[in-house]
Amino acid sequence: MKVKLILPALAEAESPFWRPIKYSLFPPLGLATLAAYLDPNDEAELCDQHVENVNLDDEPDLVIIQVYITNAYRAYKMADHYRTKGSYVILGGLHVSSMPEEAALHADTIFIGPGEDTFPVFLQDYKNGKALKRYVSRERSIEQIPPIRRDLIKRHLYLVPNSIVVTRGCPHHCDFCYKDAFFEGGKGFYTQRVEDALSEIDRLPGRHLYFLDDHLLGNARFAEAMFDGMRGMNRVFQGAATIDSILRGNLIEKAAEAGMRSVFVGFETLSGANLLQSNKKQNLGKDYERAIKRLHDNGIMINGSFVFGLDDDDESVFDRTVEWAVKNGITTSTFHILTPYPGTRLYKDMYEQGRILTNNWDLYDTRHVVYETKKLSAEALKAGYDKAYKDFYSWRNIWQAAKTHEDLKHQIKHLFYSGGWKKFEPVWNFLIKTKGLNQMLPALEAILSKVKSNQKDLTWKHSQA
Ligand code: SF4
Numbered sequence: 001m002k003v004k005l006i007l008p009a010l011a012e013a014e015s016p017f018w019r020p021i022k023y024s025l026f027p028p029l030g031l032a033t034l035a036a037y038l039d040p041n042d043e044a045e046l047c048d049q050h051v052e053n054v055n056l057d058d059e060p061d062l063v064i065i066q067v068y069i070t071n072a073y074r075a076y077k078m079a080d081h082y083r084t085k086g087s088y089v090i091l092g093g094l095h096v097s098s099m100p101e102e103a104a105l106h107a108d109t110i111f112i113g114p115g116e117d118t119f120p121v122f123l124q125d126y127k128n129g130k131a132l133k134r135y136v137s138r139e140r141s142i143e144q145i146p147p148i149r150r151d152l153i154k155r156h157l158y159l160v161p162n163s164i165v166v167t168r169g170c171p172h173h174c175d176f177c178y179k180d181a182f183f184e185g186g187k188g189f190y191t192q193r194v195e196d197a198l199s200e201i202d203r204l205p206g207r208h209l210y211f212l213d214d215h216l217l218g219n220a221r222f223a224e225a226m227f228d229g230m231r232g233m234n235r236v237f238q239g240a241a242t243i244d245s246i247l248r249g250n251l252i253e254k255a256a257e258a259g260m261r262s263v264f265v266g267f268e269t270l271s272g273a274n275l276l277q278s279n280k281k282q283n284l285g286k287d288y289e290r291a292i293k294r295l296h297d298n299g300i301m302i303n304g305s306f307v308f309g310l311d312d313d314d315e316s317v318f319d320r321t322v323e324w325a326v327k328n329g330i331t332t333s334t335f336h337i338l339t340p341y342p343g344t345r346l347y348k349d350m351y352e353q354g355r356i357l358t359n360n361w362d363l364y365d366t367r368h369v370v371y372e373t374k375k376l377s378a379e380a381l382k383a384g385y386d387k388a389y390k391d392f393y394s395w396r397n398i399w400q401a402a403k404t405h406e407d408l409k410h411q412i413k414h415l416f417y418s419g420g421w422k423k424f425e426p427v428w429n430f431l432i433k434t435k436g437l438n439q440m441l442p443a444l445e446a447i448l449s450k451v452k453s454n455q456k457d458l459t460w461k462h463s464q465a
Pocket of ligand 1: 169170171172173174177178179214215242266
């Protein structure tokens with residue numbers, strides 16, 4: 001059987017502000033994970049439209065398309081195209097779980113929730129000519145999943161081919177997050193077995209890893225055992241964690257010892273009222289600056305995530321947030337305009353209040369205002385968001401933020417990482433065009449190497465501080 005797995009490009013790919021590098025970082029791991037359930041005799045092809053042209057002239061037996069909100073229209077078009085040609089088309093992913101009726105119009109079968117339990121059942125049904133219209137995930141476990149089909153990933157097209165996920169979901173329930181909608185009806189957070197995670201890590205070539213887990217420190221026992229197992233593997237890695245998990249116990253020190261060199265942190269807002277509005281309880285009353293200091297003392301760079309447009313935000317929020325991020329030496333920042341994704345509690349609340357302005361999913365890219373704002377006009381929100389990016393990534397502010405680190409090597413790393421990410425777009429574009437992106441990996445590994453000062457390990461052990 002010929003099987004084609006497709007990740008269609010997001011609508012942002014057509015924006016004048018499109019940054020190819022941002023979408024050439026990670027391969028589509030979810031599709032490669034599903035491919036592992038195919039029969040070894042099946043002929044599988046994995047296509048990521050962000051990094052390659054997708055040939056639509058072929059005639060696969062089975063087409064599997066992953067749908068996010070801003071690639072939904074493109075995904076539906078592809079699905080319709082292949083169905084007309086006689087292929088059997090299945091759709092799955094975050095947007096399908098949020099909008100099943102909409103997606104079902106373009107598919108022979110849709111998948112609600114994660115696919116590890118339902119996809120093997122579908123394959124059996126399909127082979128027996130009895131596939132259902134809809135499969136809903138209920139039994140959640142990744143304890144015994146087959147190894148991801150990494151052989152299908154075109155590694156040379158990505159800056160970070162070694163992406164990895166060892167957990168699913170998140171223990172928290174933020175109102176604006178997709179997580180609860182996607183995992184509805186079953187467990188919302190679960191992990192691999194530690195030994196399986198370590199074997200997967202061991203199989204990956206090179207040094208660098210990027211954990212794409214929503215919350216790598218979400219299960220402290222699992223994370224601690226995995227970090228212990230990783231000591232001595234000579235890895236450097238990046239991942240995501242919450243403020244409270246960074247402040248609690250000594251897990252973050254264990255992560256640093258295992259090779260964590262940068263972490264994505266959802267600060268989201270500096271306003272307590274906004275945190276309450278978002279049900280982001282895990283951030284409430286937490287000392288952000290203490291968490292930042294702890295990360296920096298452990299040689300871990302920070303990618304801070306911030307959301308603009310929550311109801312307590314006024315026109316001063318943009319300057320205040322940028323100033324705070326620079327003053328605290330945040331290495332890179334990801335700013336978002338609040339976006340009420342369908343299926344989330346935020347969308348339901350806004351819908352009931354009559355605040356949703358459009359259901360054009362292409363605009364749900366966190367760069368457009370799609371809801372009625374409160375203390376800010378939509379224009380001020382958009383302009384402030386654009387200005388925040390410009391200001392944060394000005395050379396002046398990159399330098400100011402770098403200078404907050406005590407250690408010179410940490411300052412230099414900050415400059416290279418932040419400047420390299422945002423200030424060398426033509427170089428990235430050239431590397432992508434010439435398919436040489438992966439050659440930059442050693443440079444990334446070098447920037448992420450351990451900060452040492454006078455041969456003294458700066459990794460800070462809280463227990464001894
Ligand atoms: S902590 Fe992050 S992943 Fe977890 S529910 Fe909140 S936004 Fe979603």
